[in-house]
Structure formats: C-alpha cells, structure tokens
Amino acid sequence: MKTFGKGVAAFATAVTLLCGGMAQAQGTLRVGMTAADIPLTTGQTDQGGEGMRFMGYTVYDSLIEWDLTSADKPSVLIPGLATEWSVGDDQLTWTFKLRPDVTFHDGSPFTAEVAVWNFEKLLNDQAEQYDPRQSAQGKSRIPAVASYEAVDDLTLTITTKEPDATLPYQLAWILMSSKANWEAMDKDWEKVAMSPSGTGPWKLETFVPRERAELVPNTEYWDEERIPKLDKMVLMPLPEPNARAAALMSGQVDWIEAPAPDTIPAMEGNGLVISSNAYPHNWTWHLSRLEGSPWNDINVRKAANLAIDREGMMPLLGGLMVPAKGFLPPSSQWFGNPEFDVTYDLEAAKALMQEAGYGPDNRLKVKALISPSGSGQMLPLPMNEYIQQSLSEIWIDVEFMVVEWNQMINLWRAGAADASVDGSQSINFTYFIQDPFTGLIRHLDCNLIAPNGTNWGHYCDDEMQALFEGIKTTFDPEEQNAVLQKTHEKFVNDALFLFVTHDVAPRAMKPSVKGFVQAQNWYQNFSSISIEE
Amino acid sequence: MLSYLLRRILLVLPVAFGVSVICFLLVQIAPGDPLTAIMPVDATAEEQAAMRAAYGLDKPLPVQYTIWIGNLVQGDMGKSIATGRPVAGEVFGAVQNSLLLAASAAVIAFPIGIFLGFLAGYFRDTWIDRGVTALSITGVSVPNYWLGIVLVIIFSVNLGWLPSMGAGPGGSQAWEWDWAHMRHLILPAVTLAVVPIGIVARTVRALAGDILTMDFVQALYAKGMSRADVLRHVARNAAATALSVMGLQLGYLLGGSILIETVFNWPGSGFLLSNAIFQRDLPLLQGTILVLALFFVAMNLIVDVVQAAIDPRIQRT
Numbered sequence: 001m002k003t004f005g006k007g008v009a010a011f012a013t014a015v016t017l018l019c020g021g022m023a024q025a026q027g028t029l030r031v032g033m034t035a036a037d038i039p040l041t042t043g044q045t046d047q048g049g050e051g052m053r054f055m056g057y058t059v060y061d062s063l064i065e066w067d068l069t070s071a072d073k074p075s076v077l078i079p080g081l082a083t084e085w086s087v088g089d090d091q092l093t094w095t096f097k098l099r100p101d102v103t104f105h106d107g108s109p110f111t112a113e114v115a116v117w118n119f120e121k122l123l124n125d126q127a128e129q130y131d132p133r134q135s136a137q138g139k140s141r142i143p144a145v146a147s148y149e150a151v152d153d154l155t156l157t158i159t160t161k162e163p164d165a166t167l168p169y170q171l172a173w174i175l176m177s178s179k180a181n182w183e184a185m186d187k188d189w190e191k192v193a194m195s196p197s198g199t200g201p202w203k204l205e206t207f208v209p210r211e212r213a214e215l216v217p218n219t220e221y222w223d224e225e226r227i228p229k230l231d232k233m234v235l236m237p238l239p240e241p242n243a244r245a246a247a248l249m250s251g252q253v254d255w256i257e258a259p260a261p262d263t264i265p266a267m268e269g270n271g272l273v274i275s276s277n278a279y280p281h282n283w284t285w286h287l288s289r290l291e292g293s294p295w296n297d298i299n300v301r302k303a304a305n306l307a308i309d310r311e312g313m314m315p316l317l318g319g320l321m322v323p324a325k326g327f328l329p330p331s332s333q334w335f336g337n338p339e340f341d342v343t344y345d346l347e348a349a350k351a352l353m354q355e356a357g358y359g360p361d362n363r364l365k366v367k368a369l370i371s372p373s374g375s376g377q378m379l380p381l382p383m384n385e386y387i388q389q390s391l392s393e394i395w396i397d398v399e400f401m402v403v404e405w406n407q408m409i410n411l412w413r414a415g416a417a418d419a420s421v422d423g424s425q426s427i428n429f430t431y432f433i434q435d436p437f438t439g440l441i442r443h444l445d446c447n448l449i450a451p452n453g454t455n456w457g458h459y460c461d462d463e464m465q466a467l468f469e470g471i472k473t474t475f476d477p478e479e480q481n482a483v484l485q486k487t488h489e490k491f492v493n494d495a496l497f498l499f500v501t502h503d504v505a506p507r508a509m510k511p512s513v514k515g516f517v518q519a520q521n522w523y524q525n526f527s528s529i530s531i532e533e
Numbered sequence: 534m535l536s537y538l539l540r541r542i543l544l545v546l547p548v549a550f551g552v553s554v555i556c557f558l559l560v561q562i563a564p565g566d567p568l569t570a571i572m573p574v575d576a577t578a579e580e581q582a583a584m585r586a587a588y589g590l591d592k593p594l595p596v597q598y599t600i601w602i603g604n605l606v607q608g609d610m611g612k613s614i615a616t617g618r619p620v621a622g623e624v625f626g627a628v629q630n631s632l633l634l635a636a637s638a639a640v641i642a643f644p645i646g647i648f649l650g651f652l653a654g655y656f657r658d659t660w661i662d663r664g665v666t667a668l669s670i671t672g673v674s675v676p677n678y679w680l681g682i683v684l685v686i687i688f689s690v691n692l693g694w695l696p697s698m699g700a701g702p703g704g705s706q707a708w709e710w711d712w713a714h715m716r717h718l719i720l721p722a723v724t725l726a727v728v729p730i731g732i733v734a735r736t737v738r739a740l741a742g743d744i745l746t747m748d749f750v751q752a753l754y755a756k757g758m759s760r761a762d763v764l765r766h767v768a769r770n771a772a773a774t775a776l777s778v779m780g781l782q783l784g785y786l787l788g789g790s791i792l793i794e795t796v797f798n799w800p801g802s803g804f805l806l807s808n809a810i811f812q813r814d815l816p817l818l819q820g821t822i823l824v825l826a827l828f829f830v831a832m833n834l835i836v837d838v839v840q841a842a843i844d845p846r847i848q849r850t
Binding site for chain 1 (some may be wrong): 543566568572574576579581583584587615616617618623682685686689690693696697698699700703795796797798800805808811812813
C-alpha cells in the first residue's frame with residue numbers, strides 16, 4: 001500500500017511537472033524577414049516598417065503605441081510608456097504622465113529624465129549621446145517637437161513648434177533605449193548594438209550581424225498580457241523571395257514575410273498557412289501638378305482612375321490585394337464618404353477623356369517613373385504594364401522611365417521639377433499611410449514641396465491646406481477623425497492620385513504556429529504566439 | 534627563381550594601386566545616393582546634407598580617395614554606412630565563409646574535372662570523349678543559380694535531406710567540419726563546382742589530347758616506357774597550363790559566387806557585395822571589391838610562381 005502511495009505521488013508529480021513544463025515551453029519561432037540585415041538594434045530601428053515590427057516594438061517601447069490586438073478593426077493609439085497625455089491651453093505644451101515601475105532589461109528605471117535623454121540622442125547633435133544613425137531614422141518622424149523637459153520622475157512635457165494635434169502619432173515612432181546600458185557600454189553605440197536594452201516584451205539574447213537575432217521573453221514586462229508565450233524568437237534576414245520560400249517549405253523557418261504570389265499555391269498545397277489582412281499601405285501613381293502636366297486636368301485624372309479594372313488585376317497578385325477605392329483602404333477609419341466612386345467604367349472614362357479634348361486621333365502621351373522592385377512595391381513591372389495597357393484603352397500612351405529602387409527614392413525626394421526625373425509626370429510609389437502626417441499631409445502640403453519635403457508633385461491648394469491645418473489644430477480625437485475623413489474625401493473627389501491597390505501584408509507560416517492575430521497595422525504583436533509541437 | 538619572384542612581386546604593387554583607384558571610382562560613378570539606405574525615405578534636404586557631411590561625402594573625390602587610401606594602409610577600411618560596423622570585420626568574416634565555400638567547390642571540381650578531361654583526351658574522338666564534352670559544355674552552360682534552385686527543390690523541399698540556406702546552426706561558423714555545418718555546405722558547393730568542372734575538363738582534354746599526339750610521346754613508347762609512365766610525362770607537361778586555369782577558377786569561385794550565395798543565403802563575400810550594391814554602401818562596397826580584387830591578384834601571383842617552379846622555361850620569358 002505504501003508502495004502504491006509512492007507510485008501515485010510520483011505519477012502526480014510527473015504529471016504536474018509535465019503539465020507545468022508544457023505550459024511554459026511554447027517553442028521557438030524562426031522568422032525569415034525580407035530585410036538584408038538585422039534591423040538596427042540600438043533603439044531607433046532602420047529597415048522601415050519591418051525594422052520597427054521585429055526589432056522596434058519587440059525589444060523597445062514608445063510613449064504611445066498602437067493597439068495590435070484586433071484583426072477586425074483599424075489600429076488606434078493606446079498608452080505605452082505614457083499612461084495619459086494632454087495639451088495645455090496654449091495648444092503647444094503637452095504633458096505626459098509616465099508609467100511607474102517600468103524598468104529596462106538591464107534593471108535601470110524608466111523615468112522622464114531618461115525620456116529626455118532619448119530625445120537628445122535624436123535631436124541634439126551637441127549631446128554626448130547623440131547618435132547620427134538613430135537620428136537619421138527618428139528625427140524626421142517628430143517634426144513638431146521643439147523642446148522637452150522632465151518635470152519630475154514621472155512627468156514629461158513636450159513643446160511643439162506650432163499647434164500640432166498629430167504629435168501622439170509622431171511619438172509612436174520614438175523608441176526608448178536605456179541610458180544606464182549606454183553608460184555601461186562605454187557610451188559606445190556600437191557596443192550597445194551588440195547588447196541593447198529596452199523596456200519591451202522581448203530581450204535580445206544573441207546577435208550575429210547579417211545572420212540572426214535571437215529574442216527571449218522579458219518575464220518582468222510591465223504588461224502581463226504581452227509577456228511572450230514563446231521560449232524564443234529567431235529573426236533571420238532572407239532578402240531573396242525564393243530562398244525564403246525554400247527555407248519555409250524545407251522546415252528551416254516557421255514563418256516568412258512577403259511570400260511571392262506565385263509560390264503561394266505550392267505553399268498552401270504543402271499545408272502551410274497564408275495570413276493576410278488590410279493595412280495602411282497603398283500602391284499609387286503620384287501625379288505631377290507642375291504647369292503643363294496633363295494631370296492638371298481633373299477629367300484626365302478621373303478618367304485614368306476609371307480605366308483600371310482592379311478586380312482583373314487580382315489574379316496577378318494571387319488575390320493578395322485590396323482594390324483601391326481611394327488613397328486609404330476602404331476599411332480605414334479616415335476613409336469618409338467620397339462622392340467620386342473609384343471603379344472600373346471604361347465608357348465613363350472615355351467620355352471624360354473626350355471632354356478633356358483627347359480621342360483616338362488625339363492621344364495623350366505621358367511619362368511615368370517606375371522601378372523593377374523595391375520595398376513594398378509588390379510586383380511593380382507587371383502591375384505597371386497592366387496599367388499601361390488599361391490606359392491605352394482611353395487613348396493615354398504611357399512611356400516608362402525604369403530606374404532601380406534606390407535611385408527611385410532619390411528621384412522621389414528630388415520632386416517632379418528636378419531635371420533628374422527627365423520630365424516624368426508621375427512616379428509609381430508605395431506609401432506607409434498609418435498616421436495623419438506620413439499618410440496624408442506630407443504628400444500634398446504646400447510647405448513640403450520637394451526637395452524641401454516629399455510633396456513630389458508640387459501640389460498646393462488653399463482648401464487642402466486649410467484641412468491640413470484643421471487636422472493639426474483639432475485636439476479632440478473624434479473631431480480630428482472627422483477632419484481626416486473630409487481630407488481623404490478631397491483626395492478622392494479631386495482624384496489627386498492614380499489609386500490602384502493596397503497590399504495585404506501576406507506572410508506564410510507553418511500550421512503549428514498558433515495564436516497569431518494579424519492586426520491592420522505595419523507592426524504586429526508576437527507575444528500571443530505559441531508553437532504547437 | 535629569386536629574381537623572378539622579386540620581379541613578379543614588384544609588379545603587383547602598381548596593379549594593386551590601379552585596382553584601388555578603379556575600386557574607388559567605379560562605385561562613385563554608380564547612380565544612387567549612398568545615404569539612401571540609412572535615411573528615412575522622407576528625410577529633408579537639410580537632413581540629407583548633414584548626413585553627407587558627417588560621412589565626408591561632401592568632399593571632392595581626390596580628397597575622399599586620399600583619406601580612404603591613407604586609412605587603408607593603416608588597416609582601417611572605414612565603417613559601413615548601412616550598419617555602422619567596421620568594414621574590415623564585415624569583409625574578412627564574409628571572405629572566410631566564401632573561402633570555405635570556394636575551397637569545398639574546388640575540392641569537388643578539380644579532381645573530377647581533371648579526371649574527366651584526361652579521360653576524354655586519352656580516348657579522343659570516341660564516345661567517351663563525346664560524352665565528356667557534352668557533359669562539360671552542359672556544366673559550363675547551365676546557369677548555376679537555376680541549378681541551385683533545382684537542387685534546393687529536390688534535396689531540401691522534396692526530400693528534406695539537406696538545408697536550403699545559411700552556413701550552419703547558430704550563424705556562420707567558418708571552418709567547422711562537424712556534420713551540422715557540413716550539411717549546409719553540400720548544396721552550394723556542388724552548385725558552385727559545376728562550372729569549373731566543365732572548364733577544367735575541357736582544358737585538360739585539349740591539353741592531354743594535343744600532348745598525346747606529340748613526337749616525344751611516340752619516342753617514349755618506342756623506348757619501351759610503360760603506359761603509366763608515359764601518362765605521367767603527359768600530366769607533367771599539361772600541369773602548368775591546367776594549374777593556371779584552376780588558379781583563375783579559384784579566383785572566380787571566391788568572387789563570382791554572388792548568385793549562388795544569394796540563392797543559398799550563404800553569408801559570404803558575394804552575398805555581402807550584393808547587399809552593399811543594393812544599399813549603396815560605399816565603404817563596404819569599396820572594401821569588399823578591393824579585397825576580392827587583391828585576392829585575385831594574389832592568386833595570379835601564386836599561380837605564376839608555381840608555374841615557374843614546375844616549368845623553368847617560364848622564368849626566362
């Protein structure tokens with residue numbers, strides 16, 4: 001009987017240990033990124049949205065963050081390292097209450113003084129901790145910030161150059177790294193890069209440049225809901241799409257970003273799961289509004305938008321696209337109710353072209369800048385050829401100027417009036433449109449005409465400028481959303497771009513990857529993921 | 534021999550200088566802004582100018598070259614614009630991996646190429662010759678990145694025998710010979726070996742075939758020498774030229790494997806070079822090209838010296 005009792009006890013202990021072990025051990029997620037290198041690890045990441053996704057909101061936090069918990073509705077801003085914020089009567093001075101008891105991975109506390117130190121690392125080139133590499137990534141994201149001050153340990157004030165209600169969106173870009181860690185690393189950012197310290201839900205454990213980064217859970221993370229379930233997440237740069245697909249199908253990684261559309265049937269045939277969702281991204285032709293540009297005629301702009309069969313383009317992309325109804329995806333909270341219906345109507349398009357003075361005997365010639373590849377560009381060559389063919393139906397003959405992606409970025413910065421674009425009247429570009437400034441304002445603001453900003457087409461309109469001012473001076477979020485809707489309605493009603501499609505951020509993964517909720521956002525939450533053995 | 538060696542080494546210096554000038558200028562005239570990779574796409578003109586000044590890219594080209602070459606002779610290859618890491622560390626780490634891959638491919642390619650070439654040369658104008666010729670032409674003609682993808686589909690995706698990418702578990706570990714690392718090496722090395730197999734086989738076939746028809750071979754047979762001894766003489770006569778071809782192939786294997794390293798995500802100099810090109814990372818691009826070019830120069834030097842040692846007539850030419 002005694003022996004039986006011992007046996008039961010041993011069995012119970014074994015079951016307890018086994019179950020406990022199972023609860024804790026949730027596996028390793030190996031991710032094949034599209035980046036050619038591990039994104040910058042010091043805090044402010046490079047490699048665009050992917051850098052922020054994998055090395056930003058994993059290892060670090062910002063004062064204000066995106067809600068990444070829902071796949072069904074557009075993401076909104078939520079408290080991060082700041083629990084609340086408000087703007088003063090002068091509409092310039094913002095006060096942020098910081099989250100208490102937050103510590104960096106090295107154990108040092110996060111305080112208002114550390115937040116100020118982080119702003120200095122980006123904005124003050126005289127500061128000891130100023131880092132040109134992080135500054136290059138972060139400075140242009142916070143154009144409103146004029147000054148900042150630590151009032152006490154948990155109170156921070158930021159003063160803006162002019163009233164700017166988009167400040168919370170801007171601050172969602174700025175990630176906080178540890179001052180204590182920087183000092184411990186001899187005040188050398190290169191050393192920090194190898195051994196970084198943030199307050200985020202993941203800690204960087206191993207870093208082999210250009211090959212892999214291994215992240216482990218921060219079990220002390222301030223938000224218990226976001227303490228990662230996995231044992232480890234391994235990030236591997238795999239820039240070549242075929243290499244990514246082969247790595248997933250041969251079992252070397254569990255998850256890849258941006259599978260090429262033509263590999264998706266094979267992946268699905270192998271039992272792999274394709275995940276996608278609408279997110280703030282668009283694929284457009286940005287039109288020149290310089291004097292003499294044919295796109296100055298609203299009839300031509302509307303006709304071009306009506307000449308493209310977007311549904312017909314879907315098979316080209318394996319169905320992984322959202323046909324554009326405007327500049328923002330139809331699911332966006334800022335879409336509004338535009339009167340101009342962006343659809344496929346060839347007869348209406350032809351009528352508009354004839355009204356503009358064009359026809360079979362008087363065809364319009366336009367020149368378009370395109371690239372053969374590039375970050376977020378989807379499948380630019382076949383997609384542009386599709387557009388070229390579509391526009392030829394309404395007597396618009398498109399001549400392409402094809403340049404490599406890196407050069408394309410330079411030509412985009414230079415603007416439509418620059419000699420380097422060689423008279424091109426449009427540029428095919430994909431845009432990050434997650435916040436009011438990067439999404440809408442920067443493309444059409446009179447004060448940001450290239451090369452002083454990214455208003456490539458030199459568009460300037462009093463009514464639009466007033467709407468932009470309205471966005472910046474409307475501090476109530478609901479009222480601000482209403483202004484943003486009106487702004488987007490004008491984008492669409494005036495057919496200010498050739499709206500084509502939105503990407504859906506496809507990623508492919510093994511069926512053993514559980515718990516992933518793909519937010520309608522450039523960033524994602526990896527804390528909920530586990531691996532089913 | 535010593536004077537030949539000294540003369541040959543002295544010739545390397547102007548070549549190295551010329552290589553450095555070409556490396557520096559070639560990457561300068563390529564379109565695109567080297568700072569694009571590290572600046573947000575919407576950086577203002579003012580921010581771009583500040584970054585350009587911080588990296589010394591606002592200075593005239595001769596000044597930039599003088600600074601670059603001055604630092605280079607002190608062993609400082611600068612820092613990568615894209616990553617901020619020292620170029621020397623990046624390049625030498627990658628070159629180690631490429632050397633490992635090139636050496637493995639050479640170990641596969643040269644014995645097979647020599648054997649097949651000798652076989653075809655000996656049995657000239659027979660079905661063996663025609664078979665080897667067809668094989669070698671196929672080897673030279675097949676795009677090796679395509680072959681790499683086919684091998685990945687067969688051995689990684691379908692059979693699951695070998696990994697499709699990377700240099701080993703836990704990141705690259707050059708010169709690790711355990712099975713966990715070796716299995717990462719097999720597919721890229723085999724893919725890379727196919728072209729040199731074809732080239733070496735064709736070269737050796739032509740050499741062996743020609744030598745076998747020479748009068749001295751008939752004389753050796755007439756003197757009653759065994760077939761094995763005659764073939765040894767033939768091999769020695771063919772060795773100098775074959776060695777020269779293999780030396781050049783080794784150089785190509787190291788520097789010419791960009792596509793193979795991309796297909797297999799092999800962290801070597803070819804992969805580094807392609808990343809540096811796409812990122813317009815001037816210091817990294819210049820450093821990588823220079824090291825590869827100097828390796829090529831060194832390989833030529835070694836081949837010349839070994840050739841001269843094998844065939845003393847070369848020292849007099």
